[in-house]
Amino acid sequence: MDPVDSRGKSNNLTISVSEVEALFELFKSISGSVIDDGLINKEEFQLALFKNTRKENLFANRIFDLFDVKKRGVIDFGDFVRALNVFHPNFPVEEKIDFSFKLYDMDGTGFIERKEVKQMLIALLGESEMRLSDEIVETILDKTFSDADTNQDGKIDRTEWENFVSRNPSLLKIMTLSYLKDITTTFPSFVFHSEVDDIVT
Amino acid sequence: EDNQHTFDDEAGPLTLNAFDLIILSQGLNLSALFDRRQDYGKLQNRFLSRKPANVILSSMEVVAQSMGFKTHIRNYKMRVEGPNANKTSHLTIMLQIFEVAPSIFMVELERSAGDTSEYNKFVNNYCSKLDDIIWKVSAEKGKSRTSRLSKR
Numbered sequence: 269m270d271p272v273d274s275r276g277k278s279n280n281l282t283i284s285v286s287e288v289e290a291l292f293e294l295f296k297s298i299s300g301s302v303i304d305d306g307l308i309n310k311e312e313f314q315l316a317l318f319k320n321t322r323k324e325n326l327f328a329n330r331i332f333d334l335f336d337v338k339k340r341g342v343i344d345f346g347d348f349v350r351a352l353n354v355f356h357p358n359f360p361v362e363e364k365i366d367f368s369f370k371l372y373d374m375d376g377t378g379f380i381e382r383k384e385v386k387q388m389l390i391a392l393l394g395e396s397e398m399r400l401s402d403e404i405v406e407t408i409l410d411k412t413f414s415d416a417d418t419n420q421d422g423k424i425d426r427t428e429w430e431n432f433v434s435r436n437p438s439l440l441k442i443m444t445l446s447y448l449k450d451i452t453t454t455f456p457s458f459v460f461h462s463e464v465d466d467i468v469t
Numbered sequence: 470e471d472n473q474h475t476f477d478d479e480a481g482p483l484t485l486n487a488f489d490l491i492i493l494s495q496g497l498n499l500s501a502l503f504d505r506r507q508d509y510g511k512l513q514n515r516f517l518s519r520k521p522a523n524v525i526l527s528s529m530e531v532v533a534q535s536m537g538f539k540t541h542i543r544n545y546k547m548r549v550e551g552p553n554a555n556k557t558s559h560l561t562i563m564l565q566i567f568e569v570a571p572s573i574f575m576v577e578l579e580r581s582a583g584d585t586s587e588y589n590k591f592v593n594n595y596c597s598k599l600d601d602i603i604w605k606v607s608a609e610k611g612k613s614r615t616s617r618l619s620k621r
Contacts, residue, residue: 294503317501327496355499389487392494397605398517398575408569412487442492447503460562 280355287448288349295345326391330371355445362430366445369429379423382409443454482522482545483564484573485527491567493577510585514578514592517604522566522574525602529564533597553587559585573604 270384298316299308309323313332335343335351343351353359354367372388386409393400394461397399400408416432424432433439484547495501518525523544529547533540538551547568553560560583568577580588596603 295471317499318495325496327491327493327494327499328536329496331496331499352499353557356587371481385487388491392491395496396515400517400570400573401606404570405574408490410572415486416488435490436486439492441486442497442499445500445503447500468567 282353282358291349291352292345295348296459299343307344308348309342313343317351326388327371330374333368334370352445352448355443357444357446361440364440365430365433368433368440368443369426380424380429381423382413385409385412385424389397440464482568484568485575491566498597510589511592512580512588514596516573516576516596516599517569517606518576518602519572519604520574520582521572522568525566525574525576528599528602532595533587536595536598539565548581550582553583553591558587559583560591562588 295308296306297305298312301315302310302312302321308316310329310332314323314325315321317328324369324418330420331341335347337350354363357454369380370376372384374384374387375381382398389408393405413420413422413424415435416428418428418431419425485619491497493513493541495511495513503593504600526542526545526547528543530540533547536551538549541548541550546565548561549564550561552558561581562583563579563581565577567577569575
C-alpha cells in the first residue's frame with residue numbers, strides 16, 4: 269500500500285491503530301461470511317448490509333464500486349479502511365461532498381445527469397414499495413433541478429453540487445458514521461502501513 | 470399524551486427533493502455494516518398518502534391511541550410509545566410527514582427504541598389500520614385502489 273495515492277494525495281487516516289484493529293475484526297467477519305478469502309465480494313457486501321446475499325440494490329452497488337478502487341470486483345482490507353475513513357465524523361466535508369458526487373455520477377461523466385437522478389429516484393421508490401406516476405416523478409425532478417442546476421443545463425456539475433449540499437446539509441448525513449466517532453487521533457500513513465502488515469500476517 | 474399540537478409558523482410539512490428521498494435507501498445506510506446481529510427486519514418504513522397533511526396526522530394519532538400507545542406531536546412529527554403486546558418491553562416509533570410533490574405526502578416511520586420484531590409487528594398492524602389514508606397505486610396505468618380490494 270503506497271503512502272501516496274495515484275493523485276499524489278497522502279493516505280492520511282483519521283482512524284487510530286486500535287480502531288484499525290477493530291475494523292479488521294469487522295472486515296474478517298464480513299469477508300469470511302461466504303468465501304473465506306480475506307476479501308469482500310459483492311454477495312458478502314450485500315449480506316452485511318441487508319442480511320441477505322441476494323438483495324440487489326443500485327445504491328449498494330455504487331458504494332461497492334467506490335470502495336473497489338482497483339476495480340477487481342472485491343474489496344480488500346486497505347480499500348475497506350480507506351473508504352470508511354471518508355465516513356469518519358472528522359474527515360473533511362469537502363471529501364465527503366466529493367464522494368457523494370461520485371456516488372451519484374453513476375456513469376462517471378463528471379456530471380449528475382437528470383436521467384441518473386431519475387433512475388435513482390425510481391430505485392428508491394421500488395425499494396420502498398411506493399409507486400408514483402412518471403408525471404409525478406418528473407415534477408419531483410423539475411423541482412430538484414430548479415434548485416440544484418443553477419445554469420439550467422439539465423445536469424448538476426461539481427460546483428453546483430457543492431452549493432446545493434451547502435444549502436441542504438442533511439444530504440450529507442449518509443456520509444458520516446457515528447460508530448467511528450470516538451476516534452480522535454490522526455494516524456500517519458507510514459505507521460498505518462507497518463501496523464497493517466503486522467495485523468494481516 | 471399531548472392534547473395541544475404545537476405548530477411553528479411554517480405552512481406545512483417539509484418538502485423533500487429527489488436527493489432527500491434517495492438517501493433514505495437502505496443501500497446507503499452503511500451503519501448496518503457495524504450491526505452484526507443476525508435478526509432480519511426493517512427499522513424504517515414509509516408510505517404515500519394523498520390526504521391532506523392534517524388528516525394524515527390526526528388519523529395516525531387516533532389509530533396509535535386506539536392501539537394503546539401514547540402520542541406526542543410537534544409540527545408534522547409524531548412520537549408513538551408504549552409497551553409491547555405482552556407488556557414485557559417498551560417500543561418507541563418516530564413518524565414524520567413530508568411533502569414529496571404538490572398534495573402528495575410521504576410518511577416515514579422509524580424505530581427509535583425497542584425490539585426489531587416488535588417494531589415490525591407494530592408497523593404491520595398499524596399500517597393495516599391506516600388503510601384509508603395510505604395511497605397504493607396499482608401497476609396498471611396509475612389507477613388508484615385501496616388495499617381493501619385485494620382481499621377477495
